[in-house]
Amino acid sequence: MRVILLGPPGAGKGTQAASISTEVGIPHISTGEMFRAALKNGTPLGLEAKKYMDSGELVPDDVVVGMVNERIQQPDCSDGFLLDGFPRTIVQAQKLGETMEETGLKLDLVINLQCSDKTVVARLSGRRVCKSCGAIYHVENMPPKQDGVCDKCGGELYQRDDDKADTILNRLEVYRNSTEALIDYYRQKDLLKDVDANAQREETLKAMLALIKK
Numbered sequence: 540m541r542v543i544l545l546g547p548p549g550a551g552k553g554t555q556a557a558s559i560s561t562e563v564g565i566p567h568i569s570t571g572e573m574f575r576a577a578l579k580n581g582t583p584l585g586l587e588a589k590k591y592m593d594s595g596e597l598v599p600d601d602v603v604v605g606m607v608n609e610r611i612q613q614p615d616c617s618d619g620f621l622l623d624g625f626p627r628t629i630v631q632a633q634k635l636g637e638t639m640e641e642t643g644l645k646l647d648l649v650i651n652l653q654c655s656d657k658t659v660v661a662r663l664s665g666r667r668v669c670k671s672c673g674a675i676y677h678v679e680n681m682p683p684k685q686d687g688v689c690d691k692c693g694g695e696l697y698q699r700d701d702d703k704a705d706t707i708l709n710r711l712e713v714y715r716n717s718t719e720a721l722i723d724y725y726r727q728k729d730l731l732k733d734v735d736a737n738a739q740r741e742e743t744l745k746a747m748l749a750l751i752k753k
């Protein structure tokens with residue numbers, strides 16, 4: 540099963556993808572997480588990406604496309620994958636389509652998580668992420684058992700720089716200008732299903748799993 544999760548930042552793509560990946564047994568590929576890991580390791584890719592991530596801008600298409608092309612051809616992706624945060628532009632979607640065609644892979648489903656701006660701002664400003672394993676929490680909706688400490692690995696939780704108020708608004712704008720067009724792009728290909736992501740996390744997950752297991 541090869542699935543793309545679309546939706547604005549804060550719609551819950553990362554949180555839901557982690558649950559779906561465990562339930563269905565396909566890898567969760569988050570381009571944002573790949574960049575954050577590269578930055579943590581001080582690689583040239585991470586340092587290049589940081590220039591864009593800090594202000595909520597998009598990393599150039601060729602950088603992201605190359606990274607994803609390599610990742611989806613790794614052995615753990617042979618039964619499928621769940622893409623979170625990619626594609627984010629029409630060019631990225633076209634390049635992904637070309638790679639999949641060349642390698643004989645088929646995209647099965649694109650889930651569009653629909654979410655209001657109010658929900659997005661509330662989710663992003665309260666989001667906390669584990670420095671070690673990338674697990675996602677929310678100070679009110681999904682708090683860790685111990686303040687500031689990851690339940691899964693004991694790592695330190697932090698607030699992403701791009702989850703701060705002024706960057707959130709820019710990320711929403713970038714989403715509108717560059718990414719939202721993908722909804723029509725995939726709808727026209729008859730691959731898109733909408734899911735209400737303003738609902739409780741469990742309810743949204745149930746709706747997503749129903750589509751994936753269909």
Ligand code: AMP
Nearest residue numbers: 570571591592596597598603624625627
């Ligand atoms: P995310 O964790 O998906 O919210 O991504 C964090 C940041 O990483 C974004 O704001 C972008 O700067 C960068 N990024 C992640 N995925 C992509 C992508 N597909 N294209 C361009 N930039 C990306």
